[in-house]
Amino acid sequence: MKSNRFALFYMSVPLLLWCMSSLHARAQRTQKPPLHGKHWMAITGKPLAATAGAQLFQQGGNAVDAACAMLAATCTMWDVLSWGGETQALIYHPKLKKVIGISALGVAPKGATAEFFKEKGYDFPPEYGPLAAVTPGTPGGLCHMLAEYGTKSLKDVLAPAMEMAKGYPIDAQTANSIERGKDWIKQWPYSKRVFLVHEGQEREAPHAGEIFVQEDLLRTLQKMVEAEQRALAAGKNRKAAIMAAFDRFYRGDIAEEFVRGSQEQGGLITKNDLANWKPVEEEPLHITYKGVEVYKLQEWTQGPVMLQALQMLKQVDLSGMGYNSALYIHTLYQVMNLAFADRDFYYGDPHFTPRAPIEGLLSEQYAKARVATINPNRNNPTVMPGDPYPFEGKVNPYHNLLRERERLVLPTTEKKENFVPKHDAASTVVPKRKRIYERVASISVDSVYMDRLWRGTTSVEAADAEGWVVSITPSGGWLPACIAGRTGVGMSQRLQSFVLDSLLNPFNTLEPGKRPRVTLTPTLALKNGKPFLSFAVQGGDTQDQNLLQFFLNVVEFGMKPQEASEAANINSNQLWLSLGGTKITDRKPREGSLLLHKQTSKEVVERLQEMGYTIQFGERTSGPINAIYFDERHGTLWGGSSNNGEDYGIGW
Template structure:
């Protein structure tokens, strides 16, 4: 069975909660245009709380916390920690995360950057002396930034406990994750697929991960093959690490025995990170970015994330009558791609750690700049002189809304599938390779420097109206993240589609994403052939891909009816996810 069909099958067997739909959504989208069966057109609906994530075990962990009276941040930590166990191909506690949090008591949107900085020894000269003109994508030299995820859980928890109320004890939030690590969890199709891909011995640049002993011991069978779907995978070292964090708090990860074990292993293999790097790490509350879109306020994270690009696309689209183009038309796809090119040109010029290089965000997100970008778009011809960068990214996004109206949009990642491939002995912590995206060219805006945060594709999103959350949304997928976010927003806001229909609908990808090796315009084969023909005639380098391919990323959304308080969840048929509430 192909991956798209397998993902589709998993989606079909998830129970639909109800067939009631949001009053403001145009119900003509339920006529079957994007749905193979009626059940796939149904958004789960909940009165009290809703969770959506790209793994059903993680979603269930979050709903359980909400049922016990925890707030949205509590539930998000339960989802994040569980995801770090059951979805190691996409994220672990050895990675980073970024948060958008809406506080129902204060009406404020908070943004948290929990990405790690490069180690004190990580310099261009060091890599050059070793003979590298590019940082290795895998291995010990790729693990050159401190993992920030656990610090994000901690900072968000402390904030919510003091300002939201209804917080459950910290220790309880990690229990589901500990249980899956200790007692085992079923291997999913996604985990089986990506483990299989990564044991290719012919590709020693990006794959061949069995060369790393701890990765091989934990994630592969004795025959160096992926565990089959449905096998029970246990991670006792990770269970012990999570138990220490649950008992002693996040500081145990950065200053206690966990940090000591990680650093000792790295140093024994000429790695980059030191105990001082771990002790000095901190997550930072940052000022969220926002732009207006059709009377809604779209929120995202500032640099070092590409949230600026996601918002720039909407800022450009403000200057077009998107609805008049017709959803699914050649004009629609053309406009979305051309707006993306304009945003990516700015992103590629400026995006890095703003502590090291100033970024003119006010000007880039201004209405005037959006108008100037829009004026450069030719609706009959694709631009060919704006080239995107080449970032990959294996990531998970998830959203939570609780019964008090608090909302969380959270994204967590280890960069490439299985990150660096390095698991320091005795920890179970698979380390990210996010820092391998630093450039060794001193003239590049994203060049490597000690204590610097690298360009991040991660960017969780939130849409508010009249100061209250309307849509919690996001996706994984590298360069696809801003594009899929734009697809979700335009399909819901401009075309009145339901969240599930907006995610189900055919998607496109300009540039490169996780698992893909070419820069082009990928478009799902479900799109009308006449539309594809027109796009080719306008100069787009089209590559038709399978319908529901996970190359397009795994998106999710929660729409909140501001009149009734009903919460409408959606998850992506391209992944292993689930939206559920109570």
Template sequence: MSLSADRVTGPEFVTRSDVLAPAAMAATSHPLATQIALEIMRQGGSAVDAAIAANAALGLMEPTGCGIGGDLFAIVWDAESGRLHGLNASGRSPRALSLEWFQDNGFERIPRYGPLPVSVPGAVDGWFELHGRFGRLPMKEVLAPAIRYAREGFPVTEVIAHYWAINAERLGEYPGFAEVFMPGGRAPAKGEIFRNPALADTYEKIAAGGRDAFYRGEIARTIAAYMQANGGFLSYEDLATHSSDWVEPVSASYRGYDIWQLPPNTQGIAGLQILQVLEGYDIAGMGFGSADYMHLFIEAKKLAFEDRARFYADPDFMDVSVAKLISDEYAATRRSLIDLGKAAASYPHGDPAVLRDGDTIYLTVADAEGNMVSLIQSNYRGMGSGMTPPGLGFVLQDRGEMFSLQPGHPNAFAPGKRPFTTIIPGFVTKDGKPWLSFGVMGGGMQPQGHAQVLVNMIDFGMEPQAAGDAPRMRHDGSSEPTDERMTDGGVVRLEQGFAPEAIAELERRGHRVEVRNDGGYGGYQAIRRDDGAWVGASESRKDGHAAGY
């Protein structure tokens, strides 16, 4: 990771300086999407208008991570009221499909691709919920830049081209996919111009007809007919009855900073649980990249993910309260299980009941009035299920794969139920004022990445760009919501840049360590509020870009 050792400022792993601007800032995973966000704000749009415009552009330009066939979550800081708002725009399972159907047909888990993991796409409804409350420009103006690029074309960027080729190999067999995403029979290469006129048509219908054009009109009927013709269960009624939910963000304090996440069905509170365990130790004194810090982080992650596998689900089906899971008292009971000198092969999930009551895109935007948006949107597994309805220009998500087929589990499949989801926007306040809007993409890496970049800033004093560029660690175990518990300690995967002596000490303590840059360490964007200025960051692992004015 020491790509910039000749820089005269900052740690050697920093790829570039923070971006500073006085009025507005946007940080997304594609430079053109960032420019679109700034364009919308210069036209008088709000941070939410800009975020929707950027998200629409990313659905076109980075279909490997998002699109309107997927779900959306957002945290919005409203400067006028001085408070945070949370939006859960995730979809539910088909009402005609049941746990018994999977059991009767011999499934041990829900397939990754094809018609069976498809759930209702929630992103478009999320756009209109956000726009109805915080938007200023007409939706036609908000979607206009993405529509223009969809018709006229754009050059495919390097990292996106890499993942596009991988997804095309996996999904090219599914009906409709190749016609849209494999012009000439293959994925577009870096620098090639890609156009998606079908998506431009879809965006135009949405801009003119609102969310009902997607969920109750021709688009919904096309999706339903396509799914029925190809062995799926998603129906017109599933789409027509969909709605998003405004939810209260939840928080935990970490060394005087209030870290905010959305409650389940997201995994956001796993990041809070990791930080609460770490708060009991002198992390700053251990130093970045030290074996002591890395060992503690890995063990804290194991503890949080055992709870994630057992408890996190659609909140209507959870059997413990979020307040208990993120309480200081509960963190203390979990922290006591850690051996500072030895890696654990496994941990039990916790028992909050004993306590008293108490692949993805991420973008963030801040406007001149002080409003901030933290938004994450995904199809799951890159480009989703592969199921691509004719004439619409997008792939349907495969988020339903995340359901468990274990009867009685809080995340067990049920009709009309939201699956556990990995995508999480993050936000931090300090003394009741906005401090940081941030996110890290990447499945189970997301809460691990959230915790690491915050430790980098709060404990190790890094600036936003450095906090994202710093080499990361990732613990991969079997404590997934649909899998059995971890029993072998899992594997610690490290990016290049950690000291050999620290790696050797981790191995001495019983960790299985692999050093490899496999693309699985997430993709980070952040905007911090400093005295009268915005500070933007976009890390080097993606094609992203932070810019302001």
């Protein structure tokens, strides 16, 4: 009955509302002009970095070459990431006519155990400093993509980044991030030496437009290029020469200095941790929504959240609700919360056991069962993970954990208790379980919380006339970053995305050699077997919220990429944060908390309040979305780059 009641309720929305809303959405003028190209498109988080991609295209490179050049440039510019971070990519191979997944995410070092951090009083690993680091992945990911799918040399691809490392006019956004984080930076001698160029003055960071020089990083990049060129001189082919640079970073003198500098500052990464790491190719996950095949990386990312949400949204008449009507917003919020509840319990590194029940999580029958639990008139403030195991013919081995989680959801009137997980503690017996799901409606959604929710990265999108398409969401090593010795490389902060107790997530509990479950989530979509959309966004836990809405704007409401990238989004805060803070209270879901654009109508706001939502308003309701749309009718490329941020695209 619930499912029928749900469907009938949604089908009753007047058609006039849809027509008015849809026409308004399609007629919207954009603040930034749409990009057009016939030969290629390059889009990323900074104008100079997009120029680096354009340079590679102009030199005859393909989309992989251009994407690698943009990746290198954004890392050198500290565009909310650096060279010690991680790279996640989807590549469409036009000759094989398939989508290829690349995981260049580092792993927990040997000494990083749950017990190690619990003994230090952490509920989650730290968010800054050398103890927050997994092994660097971006250098290896770039080398792998370029060697396997590019056409240019590493020397060619790194040339723009190396020129920047010699000195480039720093932008205000990065310079001000350095200034804001200078108290952290002063704790790390190598970071202090690079970033605080005016030490002792009122402003110690560089000024906007000042030439910012990174001599140590330049030497590191030069060493990689030297390794490649020596291999070529010795008769090695292009691919083997690029991988010689990989070896120098992970097993040679660069690795030695990285490890020395990390350990000097209290880090855990060893030479063996670096030497044993390598990027991984994988078969992406995908589902079909209204004739469009949507591809995401596997469940070590949060990407399957969007696929789960689309499976659920197949069951309702979205376009009939009206664009960003109260009913539409409520539906998205409920569906996203169901998907995120599953993410928060089931997602983790598929190379470790247990592996998430991803077949069940993505099945249409499971989606139907989840949708049937939605109340069309009211928010559910205590959404729990579902049980996908029966939908792949198995019995859930974590019934006890799920029952325990369910018992810990308190009615509003019950006594509130703080919870520090002890579920996996080997030396402690806890006589009475404290409450993991303390009610949080009274906790304000302040600027610190929103920073954790949106915590940044960048995105890289590239496509060419030959048919190569690349979507990358790189991240890690953001400011304030701890630089590892004289490498100039900022270490990752991704270890914080692990949990230390299996009651939170038995699939993402910290273990040495394991990849944390990350928020990073590039997207490719095909239609009729050909590229249709390539898109990604920065923004921590909001990424798949924003990308879901962008996709629906295009598919359901006929928007072009620039319109869809600028359109108002909603953000749900009713999920466990993946980043920021080391205590349970820093990460817990904010029940019913909903961010709306400040221009949302009074009628919509009032209806949502009646449904049980606590509303916040903002001008920024989405991270910067970058996208490429493939116009099959005209044989051209449309580019979109959000008006929120410094993201920039160039097409030809």
